[in-house]
Amino acid sequence: DAEGEAETPGAADPSAILGTDRVADPVRATRHARRVREEAIGAAAERFYAEPPQIERGWGALLIDTQGRAYVDLVNNVTAIGHAHPVFADRIARQLHLLNTNSRFLYDAFAEFTARLVAHSPDPSLDTVIPVNSGSEAVDLALTLARVATGRRDVIAVRESYHGWTSAADAVSTSAFDNPHAADSRPDWVHLVDAPNAYRGRHRGPDAGAAYAREVADLARSLADEGRPAGAFICEPVLGNAGGVIPPAGYLTAVADAVRAHGGLVIADEVQVGYGRLGSSFWGSTMQGLVPDIVSVAKAAGNAYPLGAVITRREIVDALAREGTFFSSAGGTPASAVAGSAILDIIDAEGLQQNAARVGGIIAEEVRALMPRHPLIGAVHGTGLYLGIELVRDRETLEPAREEATRVCDLLLGHGFIVQAASERQNVLKVKPPLVLTEVDARRFVAALDAVLGALRD
Numbered sequence: 001d002a003e004g005e006a007e008t009p010g011a012a013d014p015s016a017i018l019g020t021d022r023v024a025d026p027v028r029a030t031r032h033a034r035r036v037r038e039e040a041i042g043a044a045a046e047r048f049y050a051e052p053p054q055i056e057r058g059w060g061a062l063l064i065d066t067q068g069r070a071y072v073d074l075v076n077n078v079t080a081i082g083h084a085h086p087v088f089a090d091r092i093a094r095q096l097h098l099l100n101t102n103s104r105f106l107y108d109a110f111a112e113f114t115a116r117l118v119a120h121s122p123d124p125s126l127d128t129v130i131p132v133n134s135g136s137e138a139v140d141l142a143l144t145l146a147r148v149a150t151g152r153r154d155v156i157a158v159r160e161s162y163h164g165w166t167s168a169a170d171a172v173s174t175s176a177f178d179n180p181h182a183a184d185s186r187p188d189w190v191h192l193v194d195a196p197n198a199y200r201g202r203h204r205g206p207d208a209g210a211a212y213a214r215e216v217a218d219l220a221r222s223l224a225d226e227g228r229p230a231g232a233f234i235c236e237p238v239l240g241n242a243g244g245v246i247p248p249a250g251y252l253t254a255v256a257d258a259v260r261a262h263g264g265l266v267i268a269d270e271v272q273v274g275y276g277r278l279g280s281s282f283w284g285s286t287m288q289g290l291v292p293d294i295v296s297v298a299k300a301a302g303n304a305y306p307l308g309a310v311i312t313r314r315e316i317v318d319a320l321a322r323e324g325t326f327f328s329s330a331g332g333t334p335a336s337a338v339a340g341s342a343i344l345d346i347i348d349a350e351g352l353q354q355n356a357a358r359v360g361g362i363i364a365e366e367v368r369a370l371m372p373r374h375p376l377i378g379a380v381h382g383t384g385l386y387l388g389i390e391l392v393r394d395r396e397t398l399e400p401a402r403e404e405a406t407r408v409c410d411l412l413l414g415h416g417f418i419v420q421a422a423s424e425r426q427n428v429l430k431v432k433p434p435l436v437l438t439e440v441d442a443r444r445f446v447a448a449l450d451a452v453l454g455a456l457r458d
């Protein structure tokens with residue numbers, strides 16, 4: 001769509017950005033990638049769409065398939081700065097030509113990235129960054145740090161959460177959607193509390209936050225009474241897998257107080273929500289008034305380049321360092337460190353957090369305005385460009401409109417919008433695009449959603 005393309009920041013001629021001089025053999029590479037995907041993860045891809053598009057290239061918030069069709073990418077929370085950002089690509093390429101090595105050596109790129117991330121840290125007390133390669137690894141390391149620093153093994157985690165597929169991250173993940181086997185193998189050190197969802201769930205209304213927090217406080221106390229106080233509480237500051245639900249105000253700070261009262265630490269998993277996506281704040285924890293002890297980041301941190309990090313206090317890292325060597329061979333290599341710095345520079349220079357607030361605000365407001373006409377829309381969760389449009393068959397019973405959500409995604413694909421129906425109940429349209437999404441594309445998305453919901457009703 002020429003209108004949408006022209007509006008995308010940084011959008012020039014895509015072939016100028018992704019020309020054959022940059023990629024050795026893009027056609028062969030794409031064919032190979034397609035074959036690998038068909039053989040290995042075809043079933044997973046088809047989970048979302050009857051006919052998943054075969055994506056070949058992208059720029060800004062657009063993805064272009066092998067037929068040359070352009071889609072607005074509304075699901076790619078892995079990218080903050082958008083696809084094929086030329087500054088990002090050039091800076092990594094320059095570093096790759098110069099040096100890329102085991103992160104054991106000293107090089108400026110490492111110091112620069114860690115300093116840049118500390119400068120964005122949720123709190124001055126969180127002054128130490130350990131780069132890793134993914135969100136799962138960041139969560140595993142965060143749990144290890146908390147358990148070593150406190151000398152305790154028990155962890156309190158929130159149901160309906162996904163924190164990764166490495167062993168400790170998997171243990172604290174409860175999402176049936178992402179890991180159907182987690183419950184069978186849950187280790188005894190994991191203790192689960194309900195997702196603080198005031199829209200659906202056991203506690204609703206204005207007192208829901210206090211009621212959910214009381215459950216965590218009771219659990220923290222009973223674990224302490226049993227002589228096994230929790231070393232950590234881990235939570236996404238905005239509940240990603242539960243559908244982009246913002247915990248009730250005061251919940252996280254009350255929980256942090258309760259866990260800390262028994263000597264535990266608070267881990268904020270910012271892998272999805274951090275890096276400006278929420279618009280009003282760079283971090284979910286800041287938005288909730290929480291100063292965590294340990295933060296895990298990834299996804300946007302690397303813009304799909306493998307980079308994650310843990311941000312924490314020096315003394316927490318020192319506690320682990322005293323136990324012996326700990327080290328990630330490829331965490332924060334020169335190229336990934338340059339990627340990490342470039343992303344932070346671009347988010348700041350292009351005002352992408354502000355764009356998330358503005359464009360996300362337009363989507364939320366306009367979708368809410370559709371609610372009188374489309375009873376299928378039960379609620380719009382989230383904020384900024386981290387939204388969950390929850391579809392229900394009945395606004396009283398909140399029966400999840402799961403099949404309808406899948407159908408809506410398929411129809412939206414026909415309109416050129418890539419959206420996924422996810423959440424534990426798979427009835428939430430997740431809107432988490434690159435933060436470069438334009439107002440034009442945002443309004444076109446709402447118009448397409450209006451048309452699709454209308455077609456579904458008729």
Ligand code: PLP
Pocket residue numbers: 134135136137139162163164165236240269270271272298299
């Ligand atoms: N934490 C959260 C909140 C996530 O959403 C994810 C991935 O979806 C992870 C951790 C794991 O990150 P990765 O896929 O980079 O291992």
